[in-house]
Amino acid sequence: MATDARFERINTVLDRRQMDLTVLMEHVNKPHNLSAIVRTADAVGVHDLHAIWHDQDLERSNFYSSGSNNWTRVHRQPDIDTAVDTLKQQGMQILATNLSDSAIDFREVDYTKPTAIILGTERFGISERALELADQHIVVPMMGMVQSLNVSVASALILYEAQRQRDIAGLYQHAQGVEAQEKQRLLFEGCH
């Protein structure tokens, strides 16, 4: 792509970014899941993601070298209390994905509000503490024998429901977009 066209493209994408929509990953460990989640986030205009990792968690280097996270930011959080506190201070509703009867269908939520979606670890799901701190528990309905979906699949279904609602509400036309400094950084890196 010619540099001018590419510059325009990056500009447009960054202007549509939904700064009040985010994901908080609680010990999501597998590089292929992290990479799929970040790609989907980028595709629906999420710019900031948050993650809590144990030091011993994963092959994160694999993930960081995959290139799929160049267009978004993954902020490392020390623990769930701090993470949720930070997001609540930004006025976000906190949704915990959870496979239980207390959870409502993910399509019933209003995602045009500032929203953070908590995703659980592959093996054991979301922590008790995260469930406690959340404003709402949500679930993707399942009609089969398998107990849970892949975490990147579940997050994509929720993020694209948010995209659908926000598109209808005109939130991509009138987006806040990323702040000037981040924009400069990405335009510089993306066009050189």
Place this chain on the structure above:
Amino acid sequence: MATDARFERINTVLDRRQMDLTVLMEHVNKPHNLSAIVRTADAVGVHDLHAIWHDQDLERSNFYSSGSNNWTRVHRQPDIDTAVDTLKQQGMQILATNLSDSAIDFREVDYTKPTAIILGTERFGISERALELADQHIVVPMMGMVQSLNVSVASALILYEAQRQRDIAGLYQHAQGVEAQEKQRLLFEGCH
């Protein structure tokens, strides 16, 4: 779970199966993608999946031993022409997922009709021949910088749109369900 309850559960799941909704995977190779696709298929009531593989394709043994494909059937197809022919003879509309301008938004399709969704290989996407044979090309809209979604993510978004439409149309209440012989097999295996 007590055997009676488990028997009931399996019965109900198999009676809701959508025998006229399927996926055709063209050289989808990575075990974690195959496993995520099969889990999602099970969750929306797809019982039969189709796959074309090269002999040298993947670590398929990994996939077969993961257990996630116990509740669905993956039929191996020799080539794309035979596969599409088989599905067309079953009266299915053939949708090819494709990242091009000729593709329509995946949400505009009527999935209450008998439907097969073709998914492309991780690296290169769908073949020219598959695009030729398809009735329609569909795309999941993307508003970011990354070019494509993970294949299990893309298929899940499409399958859950089908689930949404079919649920509204009452197709889970009045499903064909799996045939008697397959039902016996799964009830036997699942309760022993």
